[in-house]
Every structure is written in structure tokens, then in C-alpha cells.
Amino acid sequence: MTDCTVMFEKLFSKSGLSLDRLRGFMQMAEAGSIARAAPGDANHQSQISRQIRELEQFFGAELTRRRGKTLTLSAAGVRLAALVREQFQDLEDFRREQAGESKSFLVGGGASVLEWLVVPALPGISHCLGGATLLTGTYRSGGLRDAVRDGKVDLAVIRQNVVPEGGHSVVVMKMGYFLCIPRCLLKAGITTREAAKPALWQSLPFAAGRDGGQTDTAVRESMRAAGLDFRPRYECGSMLQVRQLVSLGACAGVLPTLGVRELDEKDVLVIPFAPMKEFGRALVLHWNPRLMRRRNVDEATLKGIARLLRDGAA
Incomplete structure (x- = not known):
């Protein structure tokens, strides 16, 4: 048995961990509740609830907490969701690479910033990212900052004063x-x-x-x-x-x-x-460096995307 096999042996020494269970957990985490993860499907809701219980037994941790009628993620659940999101993204990127398909990236911003600044630059951004498929998402500033932190959004155009201290960003323009x-x-x-x-x-x-x-x-x-x-x-x-x-x-x-x-x-x-x-506030291109490293996007590419946006704003 190799050292690597020994390192991960405990993950497979008992039942309860599977991609399907992790998928069910992520459906709940992304939707915000079991009901929204499987609307109108009582059987699927029951399945997700069971899968979450089985994962809790496997990890020995409470992944959700009930507040009245609302089910929310515990601190451990938030951490697990971030880990699973990263692993699923890595696997999807690998699948696309082997199939010769372009990667997919989500670019977030406010509605007007997307319309006036980001959308006109999408062709150039796609070229910078090797012909990537691009999705756009509309967010309020606080939600966008958190989505970048949690790995839900790859790139964000956001006010500089919203970026957390030490966060990675490049100035795009000053907004008057x-x-x-x-x-x-x-x-x-x-x-x-x-x-x-x-x-x-x-x-x-x-x-x-x-x-x-x-x-x-x-x-x-x-x-x-x-x-x-x-x-x-x-x-x-x-x-x-x-x-x-x-x-x-x-x-x-x-x-x-x-x-x-x-x-x-x-x-x-x-x-x-x-x-x-x-x-007046500066708009910046903001990203999660850990996520960008995992997705093989270097800082030079990110600065190139910021230049594209800056040229479009001029």
C-alpha cells in the first residue's frame, strides 16, 4: 500500500461518502433550502434530506441548522460546501479539457455595470481565457463579494471599497x-x-x-x-x-x-x-486567487482582462 493510499484510507473505511450524496448536499446549499432544491418533488426532497444525514454521520459534524422553518448551513456546512464546490469545478474543468471543450467562467456585477461595461468586453475576455464560455450574473455588492470568496463567481467587477482588506483586485476605472x-x-x-x-x-x-x-x-x-x-x-x-x-x-x-x-x-x-x-468610487476587477490558481488563470491574464475593461470604459 502506497503512502498516498494510506493517507486517504480513512475516507473510504466507512460508508456514507459518495459523489451523489455530495451532489444532493450541494443542491441544498446552492438553493438555500431542501424545498427550493427540489420544488414540488417530495421524493427528491426526502432523498436530499437523507443524503445530508448520511454525510453528517460520515463526517461526525452537523452540516445544517434549523431556524424555525428555515434550514441553513452550519459553519461546518459552509466549509464543506466550499470544498465540494472547488472539487466539482476541478472535475468539470478536467472533463472539458479531455473532451476538447472550453472552460466556463462566471462574471458577476451589478445590472448597469454588466450592461454598460462588462457585456461589450465579453468577446475580448473570452479570448483572454482561451475561448472560454462566459456566463454573467447580476449581484448586489455585498453578495458579489461573498460569491467571489466562496468560489461561486470567478470574476467580479465591483466597487473597490467593497473588496475585503487584502483582497486581490485591479482598478478598472473611477466612477463619478x-x-x-x-x-x-x-x-x-x-x-x-x-x-x-x-x-x-x-x-x-x-x-x-x-x-x-x-x-x-x-x-x-x-x-x-x-x-x-x-x-x-x-x-x-x-x-x-x-x-x-x-x-x-x-x-x-x-x-x-x-x-x-x-x-x-x-x-x-x-x-x-x-x-x-x-x-466617487473606483471600480475594480476582483477575484479569488485560490480559485484562479486551481483554474490555471495567471495574474498576467487577469491584468489583461482588467485592461480590456479599462479600455472599454475610456
Whole structure:
């Protein structure tokens, strides 16, 4: 018996560990509950529940905890899920390599960042990754940071201030904010200087976000700090919707740097939004170095992807 065989012997000295059981556990971990992992299928739900119990017996650890009617992962369950996710990804990459297929990578970001920055760069990113198949996923900032940490997302374009201390990232661009006013809403002869004064803003219809995120909160607080009774006529689910309403001439709005690039300044007056001058944030390409090493993506490739995104933002 070789040293390697002896090292792993205890893993196979008792029953309870199998790929199928680990798959059932991961279905629950990814879905967030057994019911969501197998909706409407009582037999499959029962099977997953049994598989989790068998894994708990094998590892001698509680993998889930019940809080009221909700089943959540324990600390040990979170750790096991991360390990299994890595191993399944390694096996899938190996299968694809042997079949001559390209690898698959998930790129995450906010809805507007994906639309305005990431999607136009996808062909170049795929080329950098050897012709990889690319998937995109929409996340809030905190969730995206955690998804990178847990290996659920390969690459993320995210605000720099969200990246944990010591996290691996490369700056892509600095994001500023601009007040965008359709010229059809302004009286003839209004100058840019006059339009930049809060006194004028109170008379304008506005669109704003409604997700309670950092940008949405900052816009509302900045308007109130400028002395406005800020009551947007339109409350939107994303900056994409705000920009669309501005483009239609329906209202004014505060948009990030990426959102003003395709606005026609003959139709829309674009002014730096002074109340949020200090709110500007850098966007970075963020990754999990352990995951990238396992997937054979080196730092030079990651920096090349960041350059692609940076060139697209210019």
C-alpha cells in the first residue's frame, strides 16, 4: 500500500461518502433550502434530506441548522460546501479539457455595470481565457463579494471599497456622478451654470433608484442636503431604467460615468453632480486567487482582462 493510499484510507473505511450524496448536499446549499432544491418533488426532497444525514454521520459534524422553518448551513456546512464546490469545478474543468471543450467562467456585477461595461468586453475576455464560455450574473455588492470568496463567481467587477482588506483586485476605472437634464425640460436660455443650482432642480421631475443601495441612498441624501424636498416621479429598479427615462426626455436623473457615455448632449445637459463629488468610487476587477490558481488563470491574464475593461470604459 502506497503512502498516498494510506493517507486517504480513512475516507473510504466507512460508508456514507459518495459523489451523489455530495451532489444532493450541494443542491441544498446552492438553493438555500431542501424545498427550493427540489420544488414540488417530495421524493427528491426526502432523498436530499437523507443524503445530508448520511454525510453528517460520515463526517461526525452537523452540516445544517434549523431556524424555525428555515434550514441553513452550519459553519461546518459552509466549509464543506466550499470544498465540494472547488472539487466539482476541478472535475468539470478536467472533463472539458479531455473532451476538447472550453472552460466556463462566471462574471458577476451589478445590472448597469454588466450592461454598460462588462457585456461589450465579453468577446475580448473570452479570448483572454482561451475561448472560454462566459456566463454573467447580476449581484448586489455585498453578495458579489461573498460569491467571489466562496468560489461561486470567478470574476467580479465591483466597487473597490467593497473588496475585503487584502483582497486581490485591479482598478478598472473611477466612477463619478452626473446630473442629466433633458433640454426639453429646461426653459430657453438656461445656462449650464444656472442648471447646476439646486433651486432649479426642485421644479424638475426626477427618476431615481429604489433599491436602498449605496448609490440610491447617496443620491437621495445629497438632494436633501442641497435643500430639496426630493420626491422622484419615477422610482426605478436599476440605473438602466433611470437612463432610459432620461433619454426619453421624461425626467432628470443622476447617473454614473458609465451611464452618460451614450447620451446625446444635444438632447441632454450633462453636469458633474457636485453634491456627490466625494462619493466617487473606483471600480475594480476582483477575484479569488485560490480559485484562479486551481483554474490555471495567471495574474498576467487577469491584468489583461482588467485592461480590456479599462479600455472599454475610456
